[in-house]
Amino acid sequence: MKQSKASSLHDVIIVGGGPAALTAAIYTTREDIDTLIIERGVVGGLAAVTDVIDNYPGFPDGISGLVLAENLRKQAERFGAKIELGEVLSIHNEGKHKRLETTSGTMHARAILIATGSDYKKVGVPGEQEYFARGVHYCATCDGAFYRDKRLVVVGGGNSAVQETIFLTRYASHIDLLVRSTIKASDVLQDELQPFIKKGKVTVHVGTTTDEIVGKDQFVVKVIGTHTKTGKRHEFAVDGVFIFVGLKPNTQFLKGSSIKLDKIGFIKTDSSLQTAMTGVFAAGDVRSGATMQIASAVGEGATAALKIREYLEGHTHPLQN
Amino acid sequence: MVKNITIFTTNTCGYCQMVKKYLVAKGVNYEEVNLDEHPHRQAEALELSGAMTVPVTVVTKQDESKEVIVGYNLARLAPAVS
Numbered sequence: 001m002k003q004s005k006a007s008s009l010h011d012v013i014i015v016g017g018g019p020a021a022l023t024a025a026i027y028t029t030r031e032d033i034d035t036l037i038i039e040r041g042v043v044g045g046l047a048a049v050t051d052v053i054d055n056y057p058g059f060p061d062g063i064s065g066l067v068l069a070e071n072l073r074k075q076a077e078r079f080g081a082k083i084e085l086g087e088v089l090s091i092h093n094e095g096k097h098k099r100l101e102t103t104s105g106t107m108h109a110r111a112i113l114i115a116t117g118s119d120y121k122k123v124g125v126p127g128e129q130e131y132f133a134r135g136v137h138y139c140a141t142c143d144g145a146f147y148r149d150k151r152l153v154v155v156g157g158g159n160s161a162v163q164e165t166i167f168l169t170r171y172a173s174h175i176d177l178l179v180r181s182t183i184k185a186s187d188v189l190q191d192e193l194q195p196f197i198k199k200g201k202v203t204v205h206v207g208t209t210t211d212e213i214v215g216k217d218q219f220v221v222k223v224i225g226t227h228t229k230t231g232k233r234h235e236f237a238v239d240g241v242f243i244f245v246g247l248k249p250n251t252q253f254l255k256g257s258s259i260k261l262d263k264i265g266f267i268k269t270d271s272s273l274q275t276a277m278t279g280v281f282a283a284g285d286v287r288s289g290a291t292m293q294i295a296s297a298v299g300e301g302a303t304a305a306l307k308i309r310e311y312l313e314g315h316t317h318p319l320q321n
Numbered sequence: 322m323v324k325n326i327t328i329f330t331t332n333t334c335g336y337c338q339m340v341k342k343y344l345v346a347k348g349v350n351y352e353e354v355n356l357d358e359h360p361h362r363q364a365e366a367l368e369l370s371g372a373m374t375v376p377v378t379v380v381t382k383q384d385e386s387k388e389v390i391v392g393y394n395l396a397r398l399a400p401a402v403s
Contacts, residue, residue: 085395139336142336146367218371
């Protein structure tokens with residue numbers, strides 16, 4: 001289908017470079033659909049900075065997030081996907097073609113897939129912004145090595161918080177895990193955490209809010225929390241804090257466009273993963289209703305690619321007629 | 322003109338891989354200091370960057386001035402190594 005008349009006109013431009021994006025690119029390029037991926041950060045997305053992924057099918061012993069991301073990239077590039085580093089600033093509907101304003105200039109595409117994923121949310125407490133990268137962190141695989149034999153707090157109770165707590169035990173002397181309500185991580189992860197709790201390496205504080213991160217001489221020295229039932233204030237003397245309290249969608253660049261977002265900012269799509277702007281699709285963690293799983297993102301990437309092919313060919317699947 | 326480049330990394334850091342790939346793609350040589358293998362050099366990375374994070378890329382120019390880039394920041398990395 002490679003019909004580009006200008007170098008900036010592509011059949012498909014995929015915004016984002018995580019598992020959904022790379023999977024879609026594998027599918028579109030195998031169909032000989034000219035595909036460009038524009039990624040602003042790390043190819044592989046959040047998956048690439050996750051230590052071990054245990055719930056992605058086909059890897060009975062788990063797989064390193066970095067290795068999975070690298071394999072997806074290689075597979076997409078093997079079929080001809082082009083990956084450019086840059087940032088999409090806005091998307092505009094010009095009828096048959098869509099216009100993208102990017103940090104590398106203006107580009108055009110017949111169809112667009114938005115797969116920009118999500119980033120870790122902030123807690124929004126005093127000290128969090130002030131001590132960023134000097135005791136406050138959001139990437140254990142990047143920054144954990146700075147905490148050999150140090151005390152840490154991890155904030156959160158979901159899969160990421162527990163997974164990264166387990167990862168950080170290889171460095172830290174002790175970790176206090178502060179969970180605002182109850183632990184929502186999978187049973188498997190909770191079971192994996194148990195030996196560290198028994199050894200006294202990890203202490204879980206259920207029903208404990210994180211209220212303030214306190215520093216001295218430019219570095220974090222303690223975290224203040226409150227037990228939600230008793231109202232009792234707790235102080236944790238620590239060297240660092242790692243925060244994993246959920247995800248926020250990377251959709252800031254869509255503000256003001258005709259692409260509809262839900263109240264949190266995730267992209268609304270129809271059953272064919274098409275957004276309110278015809279010819280623009282969304283898949284993965286950025287989509288409203290996404291389950292925030294790599295396996296789901298991969299599935300949505302494949303689905304979106306097939307729907308984009310139908311769109312480019314100007315018809316829908318016979319089963320949908 | 323760039324005299325040399327040093328990158329502080331860890332084994333598990335995805336952003337470090339991206340910085341290294343970018344430099345390789347540009348044909349730029351660099352020295353890597355892996356802080357998992359050389360933990361005693363953490364203090365050096367911290368002193369240079371003021372941050373407890375990797376990657377830290379130190380671009381030393383011919384006049385011995387240094388530009389320190391924290392994280393995977395193409396907006397700063399690209400002009401610094403060009």
